[in-house]
Amino acid sequence: MRCLVTGGAGFLGSHLCERLLNDGHEVICLDNYFTGRMMNVAHLRDNKCFELIRHDVTEPILLEVDRIFNLACPASPIHYQFNPVKTIKTSVMGAINMLGLAKRVKARILQASTSEVYGDPAVHPQTEDYWGNVNPIGIRSCYDEGKRVAETLFMDYHRQNKVDIRIVRIFNTYGPRMLPNDGRVVSNFIVQALNGEDLTIYGDGSQTRSFCYVDDLIEGFVRMMKQDKIIGPVNIGNPGEFTMLELAKEVLDLTGSKSKIVYKPLPGDDPKMRRPDISLAKKALGWEPTIPLRKGLEKTIVYFDNLLKTK
Numbered sequence: 001m002r003c004l005v006t007g008g009a010g011f012l013g014s015h016l017c018e019r020l021l022n023d024g025h026e027v028i029c030l031d032n033y034f035t036g037r038m039m040n041v042a043h044l045r046d047n048k049c050f051e052l053i054r055h056d057v058t059e060p061i062l063l064e065v066d067r068i069f070n071l072a073c074p075a076s077p078i079h080y081q082f083n084p085v086k087t088i089k090t091s092v093m094g095a096i097n098m099l100g101l102a103k104r105v106k107a108r109i110l111q112a113s114t115s116e117v118y119g120d121p122a123v124h125p126q127t128e129d130y131w132g133n134v135n136p137i138g139i140r141s142c143y144d145e146g147k148r149v150a151e152t153l154f155m156d157y158h159r160q161n162k163v164d165i166r167i168v169r170i171f172n173t174y175g176p177r178m179l180p181n182d183g184r185v186v187s188n189f190i191v192q193a194l195n196g197e198d199l200t201i202y203g204d205g206s207q208t209r210s211f212c213y214v215d216d217l218i219e220g221f222v223r224m225m226k227q228d229k230i231i232g233p234v235n236i237g238n239p240g241e242f243t244m245l246e247l248a249k250e251v252l253d254l255t256g257s258k259s260k261i262v263y264k265p266l267p268g269d270d271p272k273m274r275r276p277d278i279s280l281a282k283k284a285l286g287w288e289p290t291i292p293l294r295k296g297l298e299k300t301i302v303y304f305d306n307l308l309k310t311k
């Protein structure tokens with residue numbers, strides 16, 4: 001099949017392109033390089049089944065494809081808050097353009113949605129039928145509401161135009177090819193620990209997140225796209241839940257770093273807790289994560305260690 005991956009030069013997108021090529025598909029990687037890097041897919045460029053297109057999803061494009069994976073959107077708060085108007089345009093106009101394309105060429109299309117659609121959740125762990133607790137006017141809204149509208153558009157194109165959609169709600173995912181200056185907690189702590197700098201905990205460190213290793217997540221994407229039982233939304237994440245203080249201590253332990261932990265102000269609207277209920281993914285996709293946090297962190301530390309040494 002010919003697969004289009006928007007945001008394909010980003011962290012998750014580059015792993016997905018690699019996996020789809022390994023599975024024998026043709027891959028078109030589309031990216032505007034806002035947070036993605038050509039370096040992330042440089043190793044794929046000699047593959048005759050791989051094509052790279054510089055394009056912005058807020059503009060329409062016509063391509064003959066069988067599958068669309070819509071991942072284009074900055075994912076880290078510092079990047080999506082850099083130009084919030086552009087962020088919401090990317091989610092909303094990007095969804096409209098990609099759904100229009102899917103409709104025209106009759107492609108199956110997957111939306112990379114997010115646990116952020118649950119906002120600061122009042123239900124724990126989060127199940128797919130929970131409608132969320134999202135501030136519509138805060139500093140995270142450009143991302144959260146953009147992704148919520150994208151889900152609405154996917155469902156309406158499905159009901160109105162019979163577009164063959166899939167929606168996955170991704171919970172915090174980490175691994176090699178995250179940017180060292182990405183601002184997300186796993187990359188921040190690892191880079192700080194390896195550089196001997198203070199680890200910056202925002203707030204008192206009691207807030208929780210559940211971290212999924214990238215390979216597990218990509219397996220979830222592939223299974224979701226292959227099957228005909230459900231269109232989603234389906235939670236894809238690792239239910240292992242950790243406080244940010246626990247994460248910091250784990251990183252210090254694994255790196256053997258002498259760095260100290262320092263506390264910084266908590267950003268606005270930072271969710272207090274997050275953990276996916278993955279019963280639906282288990283039942284419908286036969287999917288569950290296989291890589292525990294400690295093992296995933298070890299692999300990610302090796303990646304950043306090599307990256308920082310070659311800088």
Ligand code: NAD
Nearest residue numbers: 007010011012032034035036056057071072073075172173
């Ligand atoms: P990333 O920032 O590494 O990747 C996003 C990619 O999209 C980048 O390559 C970027 O250049 C590209 N992009 C941004 N705006 C674009 C535009 N207008 N046109 C074309 N390309 C554009 O982030 P990621 O972690 O790889 O996230 C990928 C997707 O998964 C995003 O949609 C994100 O919202 C979603 N997601 C990720 C996580 C996570 O923990 N990594 C969690 C929830 C959802």
Ligand code: UDP
Nearest residue numbers: 077183184185186188200201202207244270
């Ligand atoms: N965080 C932190 N130190 C950092 C970066 C983030 O304590 O250097 C916290 C952040 O406030 C949040 C959690 O870690 O509570 C996860 O942040 P991230 O940006 O990785 O993901 P998100 O908040 O979007 O889930």
